[in-house]
Amino acid sequence: MQAAMKTRNSIFISCFLLGAAALNAATPTFDKDVLPILQKRCQDCHRPGELAPMSLLTYTDARPWAKAMKTAVLTDKMPPWFADPNYGHFANDRTLSKAEIDTLVAWADGGAPEGNPKDAPPPRTFQDGWNIKPDMIIEMPADFHVPAKGTINYQNILVKAHFDQDTWVVAAEMRAGNPKVVHHMRANVRPPGSTWMKNAIPGQAYEEGSEAMAGAKEGADLLGKYNPGLGAQTFDVGDSAKFIPKGSDIVFNIHYTAVGTPQTDRSKVGLVFAKHPPKQRYWMSPGTPAAFNLAIPAGDSNAEVVSEVTVGVEGAKLVYIQPHMHLRGKDYELRLLYPSGESETVFKGKWNFDWQVGYQLAKPILLPKGTRIRAIAHYDNSANNKYNPDPTKTIWWGDQNWDEMQSGFLGLVFDVNTDVDKVLIPSGPSLLPRAAFGPTLATLGK
Ligand code: HEC
Numbered sequence: 001m002q003a004a005m006k007t008r009n010s011i012f013i014s015c016f017l018l019g020a021a022a023l024n025a026a027t028p029t030f031d032k033d034v035l036p037i038l039q040k041r042c043q044d045c046h047r048p049g050e051l052a053p054m055s056l057l058t059y060t061d062a063r064p065w066a067k068a069m070k071t072a073v074l075t076d077k078m079p080p081w082f083a084d085p086n087y088g089h090f091a092n093d094r095t096l097s098k099a100e101i102d103t104l105v106a107w108a109d110g111g112a113p114e115g116n117p118k119d120a121p122p123p124r125t126f127q128d129g130w131n132i133k134p135d136m137i138i139e140m141p142a143d144f145h146v147p148a149k150g151t152i153n154y155q156n157i158l159v160k161a162h163f164d165q166d167t168w169v170v171a172a173e174m175r176a177g178n179p180k181v182v183h184h185m186r187a188n189v190r191p192p193g194s195t196w197m198k199n200a201i202p203g204q205a206y207e208e209g210s211e212a213m214a215g216a217k218e219g220a221d222l223l224g225k226y227n228p229g230l231g232a233q234t235f236d237v238g239d240s241a242k243f244i245p246k247g248s249d250i251v252f253n254i255h256y257t258a259v260g261t262p263q264t265d266r267s268k269v270g271l272v273f274a275k276h277p278p279k280q281r282y283w284m285s286p287g288t289p290a291a292f293n294l295a296i297p298a299g300d301s302n303a304e305v306v307s308e309v310t311v312g313v314e315g316a317k318l319v320y321i322q323p324h325m326h327l328r329g330k331d332y333e334l335r336l337l338y339p340s341g342e343s344e345t346v347f348k349g350k351w352n353f354d355w356q357v358g359y360q361l362a363k364p365i366l367l368p369k370g371t372r373i374r375a376i377a378h379y380d381n382s383a384n385n386k387y388n389p390d391p392t393k394t395i396w397w398g399d400q401n402w403d404e405m406q407s408g409f410l411g412l413v414f415d416v417n418t419d420v421d422k423v424l425i426p427s428g429p430s431l432l433p434r435a436a437f438g439p440t441l442a443t444l445g446k
Pocket residue numbers: 037038041042043044045046051052053065068069070072073078079080094096228229230
């Protein structure tokens with residue numbers, strides 16, 4: 001009897017040990033397997049001072065989030081990335097590989113062990129503040145006071161800059177003065193002589209659509225952008241750089257979010273100058289193609305809106321795509337219709353207002369003169385869209401979040417002597433008068 005019991009116990013014990021050993025061999029550890037993934041894929045945002053709510057720098061930081069991380073990566077919630085993998089390749093693709101997902105899942109399922117600190121890679125180092133070494137920093141001259149509550153319309157602040165000569169810029173980075181309240185922002189170049197915001201008082205914040213915002217944005221260029229986790233932007237693809245004409249000023253365009261207590265913000269943009277005159281100019285389209293004529297019927301859960309520009313110069317190449325819509329946006333596709341008759345979808349993805357991700361093409365795409373660049377977007381103006389401010393209205397183009405936009409920021413590189421106002425000419429659907437819906441592909445007959 002006693003002997004039998006012993007045997008049973010020892011069988012039990014050895015099974016247990018065997019099980020534990022097998023588990024050890026299979027379960028990834030934080031130090032060896034998980035930390036390298038977090039460093040590469042998550043710590044851009046998940047560290048103190050950045051936008052994500054928790055740090056994932058150390059085992060102590062990350063351990064309580066093991067199960068949440070598993071869920072977040074299995075549901076594609078994290079890392080934020082919205083491109084359909086069937087179209088295009090992007091240099092800034094954040095998608096996790098299957099092996100990376102499997103590791104995070106197995107680690108969480110296996111009790112999230114730490115492992116041996118000797119196996120850990122050295123910690124990633126982050127320079128406090130800038131990720132670039134700026135040659136020039138342009139800061140808002142005064143604090144913006146962010147109220148505790150309510151929706152805050154986009155704010156525009158003209159800042160006098162001192163570009164004493166024509167300047168070429170190879171990188172820009174925007175830093176939020178107060179990342180808690182800066183949802184996203186942009187810095188625009190306002191060339192000398194521009195009528196845009198010509199009566200604005202420098203340093204003063206103006207709401208989108210207000211009188212001081214009037215004027216044409218001729219020759220304007222988008223210099224820098226800030227989105228959560230976007231980091232610095234480079235403009236040196238194929239020996240290119242961004243051009244800032246002598247005497248230009250900068251316009252900050254900032255979307256603030258109220259956080260329950262009054263806050264202040266004073267944001268800035270840092271610039272790295274080119275060391276030699278570039279071969280090509282890097283230019284960001286001013287939100288084109290755009291559907292200023294859009295109409296999104298009340299209650300429509302899948303309203304299509306199409307816009308288009310035609311390439312008016314030779315030799316331009318597409319290098320970057322950043323769709324822009326508001327709260328009803330669902331998805332966005334960019335299709336190239338070549339003069340040869342061929343067509344190609346170079347981007348397709350879900351729209352997410354919170355992230356406003358930009359997609360950097362892994363390889364520049366040549367746009368022969370005459371190529372039509374067509375954007376095809378869908379909107380959910382039904383009551384099922386939880387972000388919809390009002391499903392009972394037909395929606396037109398407007399700057400306010402409760403209006404809509406169908407626009408895109410396209411990064412192009414081309415010969416430095418090109419006239420930027422000739423590069424992308426509105427065409428096709430973008431020239432139609434506003435109708436009750438659309439413009440749609442069906443109204444174009446194709
Ligand atoms: C571009 C910035 C960014 C990157 C990269 C990023 N995160 Fe996040 N993450 C955020 C922000 C901001 C939030 C909070 C807002 C939200 O939930 O959307 C968040 C939230 C989370 C949450 C909480 C989700 C929930 O449901 O509450 C988890 C877990 C998480 N991230 C894990 C990860 C992991 C793991 C990675 C890397 C594989 C990663 N994140 C990469 C910005 C980022």
